[in-house]
Structure formats: structure tokens, C-alpha cells
Amino acid sequence: MKHPKRLFKKKTKDQPGSGGRITNETVAEHREQILAGGRKFKYPVQYSKHKLLINTAIIAVVTVVLGSILLWYQLYVAQSTSNITYRITQLLPLPVATIDGQSVRYSNYLMKYRSSIHFLEAQDNFNLGTEDGKRQAAFVSRQQLDTAIKDAYVEKIAKEKDISVSSEEVSQFIENDLESKKVSQRAFERTVLDDYYGWSLGEYRSVVKMSLLKRKVSFAIDDVAKKEANDILSQLRKGSKFATVAKKSSDDAATKANGGEAGTVTLDSPDPDGIIEALDGVNEGKFTSLIQGRDGYYIAKLDDRSTKSIRYSIIKIDLTKFDAQFEKVKDSDKTEEFIDIKE
Numbered sequence: 604m605k606h607p608k609r610l611f612k613k614k615t616k617d618q619p620g621s622g623g624r625i626t627n628e629t630v631a632e633h634r635e636q637i638l639a640g641g642r643k644f645k646y647p648v649q650y651s652k653h654k655l656l657i658n659t660a661i662i663a664v665v666t667v668v669l670g671s672i673l674l675w676y677q678l679y680v681a682q683s684t685s686n687i688t689y690r691i692t693q694l695l696p697l698p699v700a701t702i703d704g705q706s707v708r709y710s711n712y713l714m715k716y717r718s719s720i721h722f723l724e725a726q727d728n729f730n731l732g733t734e735d736g737k738r739q740a741a742f743v744s745r746q747q748l749d750t751a752i753k754d755a756y757v758e759k760i761a762k763e764k765d766i767s768v769s770s771e772e773v774s775q776f777i778e779n780d781l782e783s784k785k786v787s788q789r790a791f792e793r794t795v796l797d798d799y800y801g802w803s804l805g806e807y808r809s810v811v812k813m814s815l816l817k818r819k820v821s822f823a824i825d826d827v828a829k830k831e832a833n834d835i836l837s838q839l840r841k842g843s844k845f846a847t848v849a850k851k852s853s854d855d856a857a858t859k860a861n862g863g864e865a866g867t868v869t870l871d872s873p874d875p876d877g878i879i880e881a882l883d884g885v886n887e888g889k890f891t892s893l894i895q896g897r898d899g900y901y902i903a904k905l906d907d908r909s910t911k912s913i914r915y916s917i918i919k920i921d922l923t924k925f926d927a928q929f930e931k932v933k934d935s936d937k938t939e940e941f942i943d944i945k946e
Contacts, residue, residue, distance in 0.1 A: 674691065678692070678697065678699075678709060678942075679941055679942055682744075682942055684713060684716060684717055684720075688713070689710065689713045689714070689717060692708070692709040692710035692713055693710045696708060697709045697710075698941060699711075699712045699748065699751065699940070699941055699942060700712075700748065700751070700752055700755075700938065700939060700940040700941055700942075701755075701938070701939050702752050702755055702756050702759070702932060702933065702937065702938045703756065703759060703932050703937045703938070704759070704937075705755045705756060705758060705759040706755065707751050707752050707754075707755040708751070708755070711751045711754055711755075712747060712748055712751040714802075714806055714809075715747040715750055715751060716743060716744060716747040716748075717801060718800045718801055718802060718806075719743045719746070719747060720740065720743060721799075721800060721801035722799055722800060722801075723739065723743075725798060725799065726799070741944060741945060744944045745944050748940065748942070748944060749933075752933060752938065752940075753817075753929055753933075754813050754817075756929050756932065756933075757813065757816055757817045757820050757925075758816070760820050760823075760824065760925075761816055761819070761820050764820065764823050764824070766816065766819050766820055766823060767816070768812050768815045768816045768819065772815060773808050773811050773812050773815065776811055776815060777807075777808070777811060783873045783874065784873070788804075792804055817925070818897060818898070820925060821898070821922045821924070821925040822895060822922065824924055824925060824928070825922045825923065825924040825925065826924075827923075827924060828899065828900060828920050828921065828922050828923065828924065829900070831852075831920050832893050832900035832902070832920040833893070835848055835852050835902065835918060835920065836892065836893060836902055839890055839902065845862070845863060845890060845904045845916060845918070846862025846863060846864075846916070847862070848918060849862050849863030849916065849917070849918045850862055850863075852918065852920075853917070853918040853919050853920075854899065854919045854920055854921040855917060855918070855919035858916070858917055858919075862916065863904070863916035863917050863918050864906070864916045865915055865916060865917050866914065867907075867912050867913065867914040868912060868913065868915075869911055869912045870911055870912060870913065875896075875897055876894065876896030876897055876901060877894055877895070877896065878894060878896070878901055878903045878915070878917065879913065881894045881901075881903060882903055882905050882913060882915055885903075885905045886905065887905050887906065887907060887908060888904070888905070888906075889904065889905060890902055890903060890904040890905075891903045891904075896919070898921065898922055899919050899920050899921045899922050900919070900920040900922075901917055901918065901919050901920075902917065902918045903915050903916070903917050903918075904916045904917075
């Protein structure tokens with residue numbers, strides 16, 4: 604039997620790691636042992652954070668790639684026209700076509716297409732689920748894609764010619780239009796924009812802006828129409844009869860045959876071409892200078908006036924250069940469409 608005292612080993616030295624006494628000679632060694640023990644908890648956490656960042660980045664990249672593929676499929680294969688797809692194209696400048704180097708925004712095409720379908724559904728009992736409905740939808744797609752492409756070509760020429768339309772011009776046009784229709788903006792938004800076209804006021808403003816821009820561009824590039832209009836005005840100033848010149852040279856099919864006679868209108872009638880305004884102050888039997896209408900030049904002659912109405916005649920010179928130029932470019936290899944419309 605071992606002696607009881609031999610059950611316990613005598614420590615020959617106070618060791619830092621064994622709970623022994625810390626002295627001046629062993630304090631540095633003791634500190635290093637404590638720090639070493641802590642490192643095994645510190646560095647694995649650092650490694651975990653680094654790995655977490657890498658995994659997060661990988662997941663983000665995969666999500667973006669898959670999302671992009673899904674969006675591409677919805678737009679360019681399935682050709683989705685849903686509200687969420689439209690909103691995405693409003694945020695992202697994705698193209699549906701190009702013309703002469705100018706991108707055609709997908710959102711512009713969808714806005715016009717969705718509006719046309721909304722109108723058909725609201726006013727014509729249109730049913731997209733029927734075969735006839737699908738044929739109509741294909742026709743609308745083709746029509747509105749062409750319109751969107753034309754809008755992009757307008758923007759291209761406008762940039763080249765430094766032509767623009769200000770927000771004030773748009774507001775003034777809408778104000779004048781509502782005044783001529785005798786309707787408030789609120790009623791117009793509710794009964795016309797929302798019910799008929801499914802447009803917000805902002806979308807309607809963009810349509811008006813494009814219309815005004817196309818008008819400016821068309822007048823700016825059509826030197827032939829301007830020269831012809833000035834030649835006709837010169838003939839009238841030299842004494843040629845208005846009716847004779849109208850029958851020979853006017854492009855207005857409704858009045859050409861009867862010497863330009865447009866009939867009688869009240870002074871508060873809608874005046875989209877500015878003819879009634881231009882005749883204000885003109886004496887009976889006299890004619891105006893050149894009037895820039897919506898789609899051409901006009902010369903108007905006052906035939907008769909009363910306190911509430913006027914009777915007048917017109918000569919119109921159509922603007923043709925822009926449309927001819929657009930069709931030529933559209934039918935060339937300078938136009939590329941990114942969706943296949945099956946008509």
C-alpha cells in the first residue's frame with residue numbers, strides 16, 4: 604500500500620497555465636497563453652463573416668441573372684403586356700426596336716398598346732380570349748409598334764435640329780383644349796383619360812408632348828411645303844382669285860372642289876388649326892398670311908362675319924416630307940424590331 608503522501612505530486616514550479624502564482628518573471632508568458640486561447644474564438648468568426656459576404660454576393664448575382672432572364676423572356680418571347688411589366692419598362696430604358704440608331708422604348712410601345720386595348724374593352728365589347736380578339740390584338744400591336752417607332756424617329760430628328768417642347772407648352776395646349784371642350788381637368792381625367800384610354804395625366808402629357816414635337820419637326824424639315832405655300836400666297840397677293848387657286852392647289856379634299864369654302868362656324872367653335880383666331884380682325888373678302896395648322900399650312904379667307912359666327916374659305920398645303928422620309932427609313936435595313944408580331 605502506497606503511502607498517502609505519495610498520492611499527491613509536488614509541483615516543482617509555479618506554472619502560468621496550471622493556476623500557479625503569477626510573478627514578474629512569468630507575467631508575459633501568462634498573458635501570451637491567455638491571448639492564444641482567445642484567438643481560436645476570434646479568427647473563426649472572421650472567416651465566417653468573409654464566407655457570408657461571398658455567399659451573399661453569389662446569391663445576389665444569381666438572382667439578378669435569373670431575374671434578367673425572366674424579364675427578357677416575358678418581354679421578348681412571351682411579350683407580356685401586364686401592368687407590372689409595363690411599370691418595369693417605365694423604370695428601365697429597355698428597347699423594343701431601333702430606327703436609324705435611335706432606340707425605341709418598350710414603355711412607349713406598351714403605353715400605346717395598353718391604351719388601345721383598354722379603349723376596345725371599354726367601348727367595343729372586345730374579348731382578348733377569342734380568336735377574333737387575338738387577331739385584333741395583333742393588329743393593334745403592329746399599329747402601335749409602328750407609332751412608337753415613328754415617335755423615336757421624331758426624337759432623333761428633334762435632337763439633330765435642336766427642337767424641343769417645354770412643359771409650359773404642353774400645359775398651355777391642354778388648358779386651351781379643355782377650354783374649347785368646356786370641361787374641367789378633373790372631369791377630363793375621369794371621363795376621358797381614365798375611362799376611354801386608361802391613361803394618367805402624366806401619360807397624357809407625354810402623348811401631347813410627342814404630338815407637339817412631331818408637329819415642330821414636320822414643319823422644320825419640310826422646305827417643299829413651305830415654298831409651295833409661299834408661292835400660293837404670292838399668287839393671291841398678286842390678285843389671283845382665291846377659289847381658282849384653291850381648286851387648283853389646295854390639299855384639303857373636303858373643300859378643294861368648291862373653291863375652298865369651309866362653311867359657317869361659331870366663334871367659340873374648337874379651333875385646333877388656329878384658323879378662327881387668325882381670321883380675327885381680317886376684313887371680309889381678305890385673306891390671312893400663312894397659318895401653321897396641325898399638319899400643314901393654311902391660308903384662310905373671310906367670306907362673311909356676324910357677331911357670333913364667321914363663314915370662310917381655306918387653302919391647305921399638306922406636310923409630306925417627314926412621313927415620306929420615315930417610311931423610307933423604316934423599310935430599310937436601318938430599322939430593327941426585337942419582338943415578332945404575328946398578324
